Amino acid sequence: MALVNKLRCEYKENPIGIDIQHPRISWQIQSDTRSWLQSAYHIQISRDPSFPSLLWDSAKVHTDQSIHVELTALVWQPGERYYYRVKVWSDQGEETDWSDAAFWEMGLLDVQDWQAAWISAPTGLWGVESCPLLRRSFQISKPVKTARIYATSLGLYEMLLNGRRVGDYYFTPGWTSYKHRLQYQTYDVTELLLTGDNALGAVLGNGWYKGKLTGKHRPNVYGERSAFLMQLHIEYENGTKDVIMTDSDWKTAESPILMSELYDGETYDARLEKTDWSMAGYDDAEWMVVDTLPHAKDALLAQENEPVRKIEEITPIALLMTPSGETVIDLGQNMVGWVRFTVQGHSGQEVTLQHAEVLDQDGNFYTDNLRMAKQTIRYVLKGGEPETYEPRFTFQGFRYVKLNGFGAEIQLAQFTGIVLHSDMERTGDFQCSDPRVNQLQHNILWGQKGNFLDVPTDCPQRDERLGWTGDAQMFIRTSAHLMNVAPFFSKWLHDLEADQLASGGVPFVIPHVLSENSHSSAAWGDAAVICPWEIYQLYGDKRILEQQYESMKAWVEYIHRQSENTFLWNTGFHFGDWLGLDSKPGSYIGATDRDFIATAFYAHSVSLLAKTAKVLQKDQDAESYTQLHTQIRDAFQQEFVTPGGRLSVPTQTAHVLALMFELVDGNAKERAVHKLVELLEESEFHLTTGFVGTPYLNLVLSQTGHTDAAYKLLFQTDYPSWLYQITKGATTIWEHWDGIKEDGSFWSTDMNSFNHYAYGAVGEWLYRCVAGIHVDEDAPGYKHFHIKPLPGEGLTWAEASLESMYGLIHSAWRRLEDQSMDIRVSIPPNTKASVHLPNAKETMLRENGMALEQTEGIQAINPTDLGVSLTLGSGTYRFTY
Structure with missing residues (x-):
């Protein structure tokens, strides 16, 4: 049934x-x-x-x-x-x-539904970095049926009701393009209300709104005053209703949080705590009356993505004394969040926790790669009984924590790592017979955990932590295998559209907080087109295409207008193949011609826009952009392909892009495939690709019949390679291939994150080629999909799972000792799959021990030169041959 x-x-x-x-x-x-x-x-x-x-x-x-x-x-x-x-x-x-x-x-559907006033602490009362407290009391005299709080802030907020924290969200209201879009959150607080006296409280933090952002530590990017907006809607059992809201009846006082910055950490003086300040009956006679602000409410919208929550806890694995005499705890995992700690001492005693990702080659605490970010928690004890503390409005990227002021009797049980990120549903996994590759998969997952904290950040530790568009589009398909990222990216894409220039240009980072000229690099701005298309493909979400279509079109038209030749993109600034290993000394930009990269992505975005127009039945646009794509492709070949069919740009990345985006065919395609393999052979199967080429490298090799070369790349353990990082103890993906050099020294101080997910895009190849699960472009959302595993030398088994919108998809293969194959697949109800069994012979093939003709669910059998292809209905199957 x-x-x-x-x-x-x-x-x-x-x-x-x-x-x-x-x-x-x-x-x-x-x-x-x-x-x-x-x-x-x-x-x-x-x-x-x-x-x-x-x-x-x-x-x-x-x-x-x-x-x-x-x-x-x-x-x-x-x-x-x-x-x-x-x-x-x-x-x-x-x-x-x-x-x-x-x-x-x-929720609240219209600006007229907001009756509350924005409230703020009067200026000049405390230090500009202090986080104010806000409170008010009210009474309830009737039995409550339901109660909802709708709340938001300029800055960050945490709410309390009768002394209990409201909800389990953190970093609310999230980071959006605040001038255009500001999220509010909704909380069910029915069980928190009391008959009689009640009290509401809130704490405000600077956050992204007025805190220091970017490598320049710019404060007040969006505004100079934090503020709070809230409505408590109460429905009583008798059908009557009340609304308690922020207004001039609220009061404010200084909190113990003297400083809280996303990059720098938090300073907390427990001696300033006000006991029971958010409880009814608290004497707030000495508190100041709040200011009400005339800030507009027309940008308000309901929470779109999943909130940030505490996801898991990590126990430290070691207490270290470094060669230079530092006391350091090792969490064993590069993580993002904070440390909850317990300390006992005298009043006024100060303890500090500094956070870092790595130790240097001598084993000492290392923070140079953090640039200006301090990542330091300072806590001043009130004294007496043990005190437990964790931050509120800051997060750190770290594995190691340097302790000061704790005394000699430190116990690891005093410290717990609290992992925070957007609470996206975990949907997929990959495992195989090689533990090093499993560690790589672990690192990809933890790179996503660390950098998907409300926006897809480039890195979570140094003075950056920005929503770089290029990184996001490179990793989106990998991320969607591991977690349901549709709401996460939908919210971010709405901000991209909000921050998009009138010209159609796309800022380097979303939300846009860099200089006004920081926009529109190829492969970065193309996130405007690539990301909506991927969400549509992976989740069957046509609405994201409808919502983003004008943004997608504006980006393509921006490129069209920029080009001196309207079919080539050869103007403007581009990051190129960022951090490519074939860069010139002293440069971060790889050797691949930037006009080549720009034109390749121009063609790619136009092709996706044409497909989008077709999906949305915009027939005229579909025809127009299909024609434009043909013209760009022709111009690309005239510009970058010699008469003999050779690419004029002799780099790995150039050949990868030309093949991935189908910009060459015939003899030129054959030569490009041959040359790519030749380039890899010359480097003894080591990559030289950067951010642009790496995500597609192994995919292209498998698509062109060279999966053996892709496996050779995967299993390299010396620099540069994915597994080289594993040999150096990495627990997340690095920004640079040799972030830690073979002698233990560091590649750089200013561009050396050890939690930077871009190169983790190799995960797509693991799921799509090694395990074989990939979507059918003509039946999005895995309504119909392909399972085409590609076993290779170095693995005896591999498997991947994916919880699609329709249910669980699973693919597992195992090569037995007699070299026979055991392949198991699961296909959810209301879907079909095309399953390719490599090197199978129909006569030898069995499903659960039976001949295929006797097996229910097999709808078509097609022998090929490379094996047997089957069309399967839903169910779980086991094939042996």
């Missing part, structure tokens, strides 16, 4: 506080029956989870659609909860029971 489960609204389980006018719901089907396909659905919506009456009934809708079903029939009311349930039919006529009820709840 099939079941309908995992109901989601806008990717989320029972979300509250959404403001999308036409919410979309998705579901999965659980069935052991092979080749299970949905033929119809039935949706009901009610205000009551038992569905005694209906607001809307879809009746039976004949379709196989089970993801992103848009609900357009009703006008949804602010603050209201809506329950929904689903039943489906199979193409064989099976009817399921109703699913369990799920719900979504609307």
Whole structure:
């Protein structure tokens, strides 16, 4: 019997506080029956989870659609909860029971729904870096049915209600293009309210709004005053309602947090703590009245992506005394978050924790690569009993922590690493027979954990931590295998559109906080086109294309206008093949001609825009951009391909891009493939590619029949290689191939992050080629997909899993001692897959011991020169041959 489960609204389980006018719901089907396909659905919506009456009934809708079903029939009311349930039919006529009820709840939908005032501490009372406290009391005299808080801030905020923290979100309201878009959060606080006296409290931090940003430590990028905006909506059992809001009745005082900066850390003086300050009955007579600010509210919108949460805890593995006499704890993992610690001492005693990623070649604490970022926590004890502390408005990137002021009797149990990142659903994994490659996979995952803290940052430790567009587009497909990143990137892409120049140019970083001229490099600005297309491909999300289409088109038209020859991009600044190993001495830019790279990405973005226009049925645009792509491709060949068919730019990256973006064909393609392999042979199968070439290198090799070369690259352990970092003890991906040189010295001080996910894009090849799972461009979201594993020398087994929108996809292969193959695949209900079994012979092939003709679920069998291709319906299969 099939079941309908995992109901989601806008990717989320029972979300509250959404403001999308036409919410979309998705579901999965659980069935052991092979080749299970949905033929119809039935949706009901009610205000009551038992569905005694209906607001809307879809009746039976004949379709196989089970993801992103848009609900357009009703006008949804602010603050209201809506329950929904689903039943489906199979193409064989099976009817399921109703699913369990799920719900979504609307937030505040219009600027007029905001009655509250922005409140702020008066200026000049305390130090400009101090984090103010805010509070007010109120009374409740009737039994409460439901209560919701809607809150946001200029800066960061943490809320308390009757002394208890509201919610488990951190770094709220998140980082957006604040002048255009400011998120608010919604909290269910029904259980926190008391009959009688109550109190609300808030603490404000500088955050991205007014804290120091970029390598220049620029303060007040968005504004000079932190502020808070909140409404508490209470519905009583008798049907009446109240709204408690921020206004001039609130008061403010100095907090113990004397300084809190994202890069520099936090200073906390526990002697300044105000006991029970967020509880009812607290005497706030000496507190100051807040200022109300005339700041606009028209940029407010509901939380779009998953919030940052505490995800896991790490126990230190060692207490070290370095050669220079420093006391250091080793967490054993390069992580992002902070340390929770316990200390006991006298009043006024100060302890400090400094954070670093690595030790130097002598084993001493090393911070030069942090540049100006201090990453230091200072805590002044109130004295007496043991005191436990953790920061609020800062985060650090670190493995090692240097301790000062703790005394001689330090115990590792006093310290715990708290890992924070955007709470994205974990969706995929990869494992294989080589533990070094498994460590590489671990490092890719932890690079994503460390750099997906509300925005896709380049690095989480030095004075940067910015949403670099190039890094994001290079890694997006890898990231989507490991976690559900659709809401995360959708929110970021909306900021990209908001910060996009009127000319269509795209800033280097999103949100845009660099100089006004810092925009529109090839492969960086192309994130405007590549990222929406990838989200559409991987999640079947057509809406992201609709929302971003004008931004995508504006970027392509910007390039079109910049070019002296409208079919070549040979103007402007470009990062080129950033950190390519064939760079000139003293340069970060690789040897590949930047006009070559720019024109290649120009062609790529135009091709994706043409495909997008076709998906959106913008036929005129589709035809126009298809023609433009042909013209760019012709111009590329005239400019960069010799009459004999040789690429004029003789670098690994040039050949990778020409092949990946299908810019050459015929003899020129054959020569490019041959030359790429020749270049690798000349380097004894070591790469020289940088940020632009590396993500595609192994993919191109596999696509052109040279998976053996890709495996040779993977298994190199000397510099430069992915596994070289493993030999040096890396637990995350490095920014530079030799961040730590073979003699233990460092490559650089100003550009040497040890947690920088870009080169982790090799993960896409591991999942897509080694394990073999990849999407079908014509059936996005894995409605139809391919499983085509490519076993290679060096591995005896590999497997990958992916929780798609439809359910779990799994691919595993194992080469047995007699060289026979065992391949297992899982295909979720309501999907199909094309499965290629390498080097198989149909006559020798068995599924669970049976001949293929006897096997249910196999819909087509096609022998090829390279094996056997099968079309499979849903189910779990085991093939041996």
